[in-house]
Amino acid sequence: MPDRKARIAVTLGDPAGVGPEIIERAVADPRVQHLSPLIIGRAKFISKRYPGLFKSLAPITPSELSPSTAPSPGRHGYLIDAPNDFPLPSPGAGTSETGAESLLYIDAAIELWKKGLIDAIVTAPVSKSLIEKSGTPFSGHTEYFAEKIGEENPFMMMYSTHYRVILCTTHIPLHKVQDSLSVERISEVISAGRQALRAIDGKEPKIAVCGLDPHSGDDGAIGSFDRTVTSNAIERSREAGIDVHGPFAADTLFLSERWGQFDLAVAQYHDQGLIPFKMLAFDTGVNVTLGLSLVRTSVDHGTAFDIAGKGIARHSSMVEAILLAEKLVHLNPPLF
Numbered sequence: 001m002p003d004r005k006a007r008i009a010v011t012l013g014d015p016a017g018v019g020p021e022i023i024e025r026a027v028a029d030p031r032v033q034h035l036s037p038l039i040i041g042r043a044k045f046i047s048k049r050y051p052g053l054f055k056s057l058a059p060i061t062p063s064e065l066s067p068s069t070a071p072s073p074g075r076h077g078y079l080i081d082a083p084n085d086f087p088l089p090s091p092g093a094g095t096s097e098t099g100a101e102s103l104l105y106i107d108a109a110i111e112l113w114k115k116g117l118i119d120a121i122v123t124a125p126v127s128k129s130l131i132e133k134s135g136t137p138f139s140g141h142t143e144y145f146a147e148k149i150g151e152e153n154p155f156m157m158m159y160s161t162h163y164r165v166i167l168c169t170t171h172i173p174l175h176k177v178q179d180s181l182s183v184e185r186i187s188e189v190i191s192a193g194r195q196a197l198r199a200i201d202g203k204e205p206k207i208a209v210c211g212l213d214p215h216s217g218d219d220g221a222i223g224s225f226d227r228t229v230t231s232n233a234i235e236r237s238r239e240a241g242i243d244v245h246g247p248f249a250a251d252t253l254f255l256s257e258r259w260g261q262f263d264l265a266v267a268q269y270h271d272q273g274l275i276p277f278k279m280l281a282f283d284t285g286v287n288v289t290l291g292l293s294l295v296r297t298s299v300d301h302g303t304a305f306d307i308a309g310k311g312i313a314r315h316s317s318m319v320e321a322i323l324l325a326e327k328l329v330h331l332n333p334p335l336f
Contacts, residue, residue, distance in 0.1 A: 005035055006119045006329040007065065008322060009080070009112055011105040012041035013124025016089040016098040017303030018313035020046065023124060024053035025315035027076040032322050036077050038065075038118060040105045043081040045088050049309075054079070065117040082108045091309025099130025103138070110148050113294055120295035120325040121145075124318070125303045128171070139171040142289050145296055155192045155290040158274060158300060159200075159324065160281035163256075165265045165273040166193040166290070177269045178212065178225060186233035186266070192290050193264045194242050199335040200327070205263035208253055209234055209246035212268040216247040230268075256280055283316045286324050290335075295328045297321040 010027075013019025020041070027037055039046075039057055047054040057079035058072035072078065082104050086097045103126070112118045123141050131138040138144055146154040157166040168189045169180045190207060197205035211217060211226040220227055230247040237244045250267070252258060254276035259265060267273025277285060278300060285300035299317040307313055328335060 004068075006326045007038065007069070007117070008035055008120045008122055008325050008329070009038045009040055009109045009118045010077075010122045010318075010322065011109050011124055012039065012046075012102070013105070014094055014098050014102040014126045014130065014303045015041070015045055015049075016091060016094040016308060017125055017127070017305055018308045019102075019124030019303070020050045020053060021091075021309070021311060022299070022313050022315040022318045024050055024056070026318040026322060027053070027056060029315070029319050031319055033076055035322065035326060036072065036075075037122070037322060038078045038080055038112075040080045040082055040108050040112075042083060042101065043079060044083070046079065048088060049091065062112055062115070062117055065112070080108065080112070092305045092307075094127055094130050094303060094305050096130055096133040096135075099127055099132075100134035100136075102126040103131050103134065103136055106141070106144065107148070110145070114149070119329045120297070122318070122321045122325050123296065123298040125299060125301060127303050127305075141287075141296070141298060142170055145289060145294055146292055149292065149294055151292050151294075153188075153291050155189060157193065157196060157288045157290055158277045158281075159286045159288050160277075160284045160320070163259060163265075163277055163281045163285075164193075164197065164263065165267050165277050166196075167270060167273050168266065168268050170270055172270075174269065181212065181225075181229065181268060183229055183233045183236065186230060186268075187236050190233065190237045190242060190244055190266055191240070193266060194244075196288070196290050196335060197263055199331050201263065204243055206261070207237075207242065207244040207264045207266060208248055208259075208262040209244060209266040210250040210253055210268055210272060211247035214251075215249045250276075283314055284320050285317055286321045288324065288328075295325055297325045297328070 287298040
C-alpha cells in the first residue's frame with residue numbers, strides 16, 4: 001500500500017435515520033480528521049437538514065479523486081453528491097423512497113471502488129425492509145456487496161477491542177439455519193476468522209465455537225448436531241493448526257469473563273452472536289465484512305428512526321468503523 005492516506009468512503013445510510021447525524025459528529029471527531037473521509041449523500045438534502053455537516057465537507061466529483069488528492073483546508077472531509085429526485089426526507093420518517101435513496105449511496109460507493117478511486121467503504125445503517133419495499137431484494141449489506149462485485153462467500157464479523165464474533169449464517173430465517181450449516185461451512189468460518197485476527201492482531205488467535213443446540217445438544221439428549229457436525233468441524237480445524245475449542249453452550253460462553261478468555265467466538269446464527277456482542281460492545285462495535293476483495297466496515301446498530309434528528313445518537317461506533325477500515329487498508333500483507 002502506498003504511503004498515503006486511505007481513501008475511505010462513508011455512505012449516508014437511510015437519510016431519515018441516524019446516519020447523517022452520527023456521520024456529522026464522526027467526521028468532526030479529532031480521531032478521524034486526519035483521514036478526510038468521502039461522504040456519499042445528496043448535497044441538497046444534507047445542506048437543508050444537516051447544514052453543519054454540509055459546511056464541514058468540501059464538494060468533489062469522482063473524476064477529481066486520485067491518489068494525490070490533498071486534504072481540503074478548513075474542512076473535515078469531502079462530499080460526493082448522489083443527486084436524485086426523491087422528496088427531501090425528514091428525520092424519523094423512513095419510507096420506501098428513503099430506502100431507495102440509501103441504496104443509491106451504496107451503489108455509488110461500489111462504483112467508486114470498482115474504478116479504484118477509493119480504498120474502503122464504511123456504511124451507515126439502512127432499513128432492509130424499506131429497501132425491499134422500494135423494489136430491490138436486500139437481505140443485508142454483506143450479501144449485497146458480494147453480489148454486486150461478483151464474489152460469492154462473504155463472512156460477517158463483529159469486532160471490538162475486547163470482543164469479537166464471526167457468524168456461520170447471517171440474514172436468514174431461523175428455521176433455515178441448520179440446513180445452511182455443515183462441517184465445511186463451519187470450518188471455513190473458523191479459518192476466515194483466524195486469518196482476519198492474525199492480520200489485525202498480529203498473533204495466533206484462540207477461538208471458541210458455539211454449539212447450535214441448547215447446551216450443545218447435552219451429549220445427544222437434545223440433539224446430535226453438535227456432537228457430529230460442529231465437533232467434526234472443530235477437529236478438522238485443529239488438524240489445520242488452528243487453536244480452536246468447543247463446542248460451548250452459548251448461554252455461558254458469552255459471559256464476559258469467559259468470552260474474554262478467547263480472541264474470537266464463532267456463532268452459528270445471527271442473534272446467537274449479535275445479542276451478546278451488542279450488550280457488551282454496542283458503543284465501540286464494528287461490523288466487518290470478510291471474504292471479499294472489498295474492505296467494508298459498518299456501525300453495529302440500525303437506523304434508529306425513533307431518535308433520528310434528536311441529536312442523541314452516539315457516534316462512537318461510526319468512529320471505530322472508520323478507524324478499523326483505515327487499519328484494514330494498510331495491513332501488510334493485506335487481508336483482502
